[in-house]
Amino acid sequence: MGLIGYNRMRFLCECLRDLDAGFRLYGGRLFVVESKMPHVLQQLSKEFRIEKITWDQDCEALYHPRDDAVKETCETLGIAWIERLGHTLWNPEDILEANGEEPPLTQAAFLQVATSLGHPDRPRGKVDLSDVSFLKSDGVSDGLKKELKLFDGVPDPADFGFRATRPHETPYWMGGECRGLDLLSRRLEQEARAFQDGICRVTQTRPNILAPATSLSPYLRFGCVSVRRMYWEIQDLYEEVRGGASTAHVHLIDQLIWREFFYVMSARNPHYDKMEENPICLNIRWDDDPVALACWEEGMTGYPLIDAFMRQLKEEGWIHHLGRNLVAQFLTRGAMWLSWVPGLRHFLRYQLDADWSVCSGNWMWISSSAFEKVLDCSHCLSPVTFGKRLEPSGEFVRRYVPELQNFPTEWIYQPWQAPESVQEKSGCVIGKDYPLPIVDYAQASQRCRYVSVFQKNVIMNLSFYLRIPE
Numbered sequence: 001m002g003l004i005g006y007n008r009m010r011f012l013c014e015c016l017r018d019l020d021a022g023f024r025l026y027g028g029r030l031f032v033v034e035s036k037m038p039h040v041l042q043q044l045s046k047e048f049r050i051e052k053i054t055w056d057q058d059c060e061a062l063y064h065p066r067d068d069a070v071k072e073t074c075e076t077l078g079i080a081w082i083e084r085l086g087h088t089l090w091n092p093e094d095i096l097e098a099n100g101e102e103p104p105l106t107q108a109a110f111l112q113v114a115t116s117l118g119h120p121d122r123p124r125g126k127v128d129l130s131d132v133s134f135l136k137s138d139g140v141s142d143g144l145k146k147e148l149k150l151f152d153g154v155p156d157p158a159d160f161g162f163r164a165t166r167p168h169e170t171p172y173w174m175g176g177e178c179r180g181l182d183l184l185s186r187r188l189e190q191e192a193r194a195f196q197d198g199i200c201r202v203t204q205t206r207p208n209i210l211a212p213a214t215s216l217s218p219y220l221r222f223g224c225v226s227v228r229r230m231y232w233e234i235q236d237l238y239e240e241v242r243g244g245a246s247t248a249h250v251h252l253i254d255q256l257i258w259r260e261f262f263y264v265m266s267a268r269n270p271h272y273d274k275m276e277e278n279p280i281c282l283n284i285r286w287d288d289d290p291v292a293l294a295c296w297e298e299g300m301t302g303y304p305l306i307d308a309f310m311r312q313l314k315e316e317g318w319i320h321h322l323g324r325n326l327v328a329q330f331l332t333r334g335a336m337w338l339s340w341v342p343g344l345r346h347f348l349r350y351q352l353d354a355d356w357s358v359c360s361g362n363w364m365w366i367s368s369s370a371f372e373k374v375l376d377c378s379h380c381l382s383p384v385t386f387g388k389r390l391e392p393s394g395e396f397v398r399r400y401v402p403e404l405q406n407f408p409t410e411w412i413y414q415p416w417q418a419p420e421s422v423q424e425k426s427g428c429v430i431g432k433d434y435p436l437p438i439v440d441y442a443q444a445s446q447r448c449r450y451v452s453v454f455q456k457n458v459i460m461n462l463s464f465y466l467r468i469p470e
Helices: 008-023 037-045 059-079 092-098 107-117 143-148 176-197 217-221 229-240 255-266 289-299 304-315 321-334 338-349 355-368 385-390 394-402 420-426 442-466
Strands: 052-056 078-086
Touching: 008 092, 008 176, 008 338, 037 143, 037 420, 052 059, 059 078, 092 107, 092 255, 107 255, 176 217, 176 229, 229 255, 255 355, 289 304, 289 321, 304 321, 304 338, 304 385, 321 338, 321 355, 321 442, 338 355, 338 442
Parallel strands: 052 078
Antiparallel strands: none
């Protein structure tokens, strides 16, 4: 449980509770145990005659050893098993096979291969469980309950030692299919209005970081909402609103395409979340500064927009994708020149929708460590100018950085430049009540550009010499 925070565990428990409620409508329940799956199967087979088990495919290489152990246990016990694909639009292995057993290294190359396979299958309808005979709680012996550490019901985060970060506040993000489908309905209404105006990707074209989020990513991550359902409902909605099939369906589901791309890239790469052992990642010589890293993690960099997003991440478990790009850029090639790997670890701990493939891929991409543009620092987002453009009122900063709640809008994104009288009147003296900037952004970004050009030249020259035949 080390690499997971309270919000992620709470969301997962809510997902399980929602699933349990669905089973109880048919007289069943969800049995939750705390044990490794091979041991669970071995113990269950002693008390019950198990003929077949099924599960959803987890295509990430990180989990292959776990699933292989389950398959081996099934074969040893004579249990038939079925692994179905439901978490992705296309089977990553089909993409790899169509690309000559090699991963397509750019999104454009991936899209070309995926398009050759055709649209993904449509999702199946709602499952009818009325004819299913469910196991009752009294059908499990006390000995088996103890052996498998069976919970009486669906566990809470407290059962695993987690404590709420904001115990008296109702979270916006609630896990489960019911909440996920409600958000999908709202998202489709938002998309319909945008389609009528001829706009695709409304969350990027019209970003609003103050409004309640309509992202489905946490629900896709935990399987609450089918990615195929989202794909096809957006496609069908566009056809309905615009009066014809989409000729630019890629733009409609751009973020889903990135998700698929990263799953394919990681499918056969168990070192996908690392730098040195990762065959697709540049081994960049990043700086090593644990104190600076801790300031970034805690939202104490002295740059209000960076700090607001980082605090929102820890408090709520989610930040807008533009915020993710900004803070990741700032940590790596934009200002601090620190490795993307600790940033990934932090996101995997606190981000509700973080999964191993997509989160690792995004960090490599944003840090310019892999994919299309490696070691490219030519364009990075300034936390000052970008903040003024993204959210001019400064209310987002005031919401998550209360030290600055009385600061005038004029200085909200660069409070260190405010006159001392303004700081004192606002009740926040910079350097005392809120930190000074951890770096001078103009100087730091210029240094990042120089270092990246130097390292890129070294790597390219090294690659050239390695190709010279003896």
